[in-house]
Amino acid sequence: MYQSLAWATSLVVMAVVAIVFLYFVASSRTRADDGAHTASARWRSGIFWGLSIAFVPLIGYSLVDMPYPLPGNASANPIVVQAVGRQWSWTLSQDHFPAGRTIEFHVTADDVNHGFGIYDDHLRLVTQTQAMPGYTNILRHTFATPGTYRVLCLEYCGLAHYAMMTQFTVEAASVAQSPEVRHD
Ligand SMILES: [Cu+2]
Structure with missing residues (x-):
């Protein structure tokens, strides 16, 4: 049951990563996007910090059910x-x-x-x-x-x-x- 949950979660996360990646591939055709203050750079920065903040509790939660007894x-x-x-x-x-x-x-x-x-x-x-x-x-x-x-x-x-x-x-x-x- 946990394996299929982990598999489904991995698929969803991989799909999200792929979509974000494709979005940036499609939207960074011009040199103007290289600047650090473009809307796309701000978006990237927002995603980076959003994911960083979301992953701390997620990783913490994933450690709760470790198979090693405390x-x-x-x-x-x-x-x-x-x-x-x-x-x-x-x-x-x-x-x-x-x-x-x-x-x-x-x-x-x-x-x-x-x-x-x-x-x-x-x-x-x-x-x-x-x-x-x-x-x-x-x-x-x-x-x-x-x-x-x-x-x-x-x-x-x-x-x-x-x-x-x-x-x-x-x-x-x-x-x-x-x-x-x-x-x-
Ligand atoms: Cu053996």
Whole structure:
């Protein structure tokens, strides 16, 4: 849904840029337009400042929905999961989680760099981070929707990279209250 929105927005913006460009191509045939104080130069200046002012809040707004969790967004009591990548498999310390609870993946690798990408059951990328040897990346995510999620490698890591996947299950919260995952 966001991809088609981004695509439609890009098309509209590209069309506007093309129209403005063609307008100036068509209207700048005489040398008189080279002056800085012509109506066309004032118009250009107006468009420049108008777009500059419009883009600041637009860019700010586009950053609101970044797929990286802010520290303040994590629930106080996440479920910590160790996730290790190696050629060519993933090991998760746990593979059943309750929906609506923050999961904190501690992601690392045994050999080379891998990409820890979590996909939902429509194979849409939900969230991701790098799995790096000698370093642990923290990836927090709260799964709102129960279902089967797949972990695929997002970094080419050798011959069987394509087969490097595992999966875990997110269950409706009431089903998944096993004592070892509840810390509250
Ligand atoms: Cu890989």
